[in-house]
Amino acid sequence: MTRLRVAFAGTPEFAVPTLLSLLSSPHQLVGVLTQPDRPRGRGQRLSPSPVKVATPAAVPVAQPQSLRSAEDRAQLAAWRPDVLVVVAYGLILPKAVLEIPRLGCVNVHASLLPRWRGAAPVERALLAGDEGTGVTIMLMDEGLDTGPILLQQSVAIDPSDTGASLREKLARVGAPLLLEGLQGLADGSLRPHPQPAEGVTYARKLEKREAPIDWRRSAAEIERQVRALQPWPVAETVQADPRSGLSERLLIHEARVAPSAGAHGAGDGGSQTRGGALAGSPPGCIVATDARHDQGYIRVQCGSGRLDLLTLQRPGGQRLPASIFTRGPRALEPSMVLGEAV
Numbered sequence: 001m002t003r004l005r006v007a008f009a010g011t012p013e014f015a016v017p018t019l020l021s022l023l024s025s026p027h028q029l030v031g032v033l034t035q036p037d038r039p040r041g042r043g044q045r046l047s048p049s050p051v052k053v054a055t056p057a058a059v060p061v062a063q064p065q066s067l068r069s070a071e072d073r074a075q076l077a078a079w080r081p082d083v084l085v086v087v088a089y090g091l092i093l094p095k096a097v098l099e100i101p102r103l104g105c106v107n108v109h110a111s112l113l114p115r116w117r118g119a120a121p122v123e124r125a126l127l128a129g130d131e132g133t134g135v136t137i138m139l140m141d142e143g144l145d146t147g148p149i150l151l152q153q154s155v156a157i158d159p160s161d162t163g164a165s166l167r168e169k170l171a172r173v174g175a176p177l178l179l180e181g182l183q184g185l186a187d188g189s190l191r192p193h194p195q196p197a198e199g200v201t202y203a204r205k206l207e208k209r210e211a212p213i214d215w216r217r218s219a220a221e222i223e224r225q226v227r228a229l230q231p232w233p234v235a236e237t238v239q240a241d242p243r244s245g246l247s248e249r250l251l252i253h254e255a256r257v258a259p260s261a262g263a264h265g266a267g268d269g270g271s272q273t274r275g276g277a278l279a280g281s282p283p284g285c286i287v288a289t290d291a292r293h294d295q296g297y298i299r300v301q302c303g304s305g306r307l308d309l310l311t312l313q314r315p316g317g318q319r320l321p322a323s324i325f326t327r328g329p330r331a332l333e334p335s336m337v338l339g340e341a342v
Helices: 013-023 050-054 070-079 121-128 163-187 219-228 322-326
Strands: 005-010 028-033 038-040 045-047 083-087 105-109 132-139 149-156 235-240 247-257 286-290 297-301 306-313
Touching: 005 013, 005 070, 013 028, 013 050, 013 083, 013 163, 028 070, 083 163, 105 163, 121 132, 121 163, 121 219, 132 163, 149 163, 219 235, 219 247, 219 306, 286 322, 297 322, 306 322
Parallel strands: 005 028, 005 083, 083 105
Antiparallel strands: 038 045, 105 132, 132 149, 235 247, 247 306, 286 297, 297 306
């Protein structure tokens, strides 16, 4: 096996499995690039990235604000890498960086390129309702995830996958695939091939403004939104309490498409279920609640179909099962309407 001098550039948890695989491989990890420490958590304390935390003390770490200047690139050049492995680094690599490693820069991308080029391929695949995605090992060029492909591996998307769970699956696939790609690149057994011209889509970065639920959309679309936006920014809605006139934000952590009215056992009846059909309910209207602790729900009318909210959270509170929100003075009740006026 050809032993390479490998530099690594990555920042979030998604990059850690690949970093660890390099550390346990025959290759020599000569240095790590990661983004500068950032304020995190409720206290906004300055904290290192997951990649920095996972890097052994014996491996040098550099945290430039950018890589635009020769001074910013000096540490990478001093490591004399044969190859730079890039996994969700978060900074654009200028041409001068791409030219430093002898074998170029190799990227682990969480999609089957050319589908979902860009910053949020995992979440965009979930939001689109894709049945599968995968990992691409590619040589980087100056474009946005446009470089030639070395290897790809498909991964099925389960109906229960969230942004967090799918990202974890792809990270586990990407780590060994990267090692295979490095070896093939080093010994010449892998020939990079251009990406297809057809099927290009772009995965723009997630934004906080995508969190509010538009109840006019279908139940299936909203259910995908809830799963895709875990763990950030988390789907949310507003509850206006007609008794007090006050509104509060509700974070929706788990939901499912409600069975159709004609499905076996799908009625709104039951000793612990409140609400009836509420025919003609507007989108966002709570049409039924179930107070059973282990399988309770808050059923909401959508533009088409209904959605059962299963796990919710009030700001500053804990994630709790829906049944907790059906009781007490702040209970969510049938005929209440969720969501801001649109």
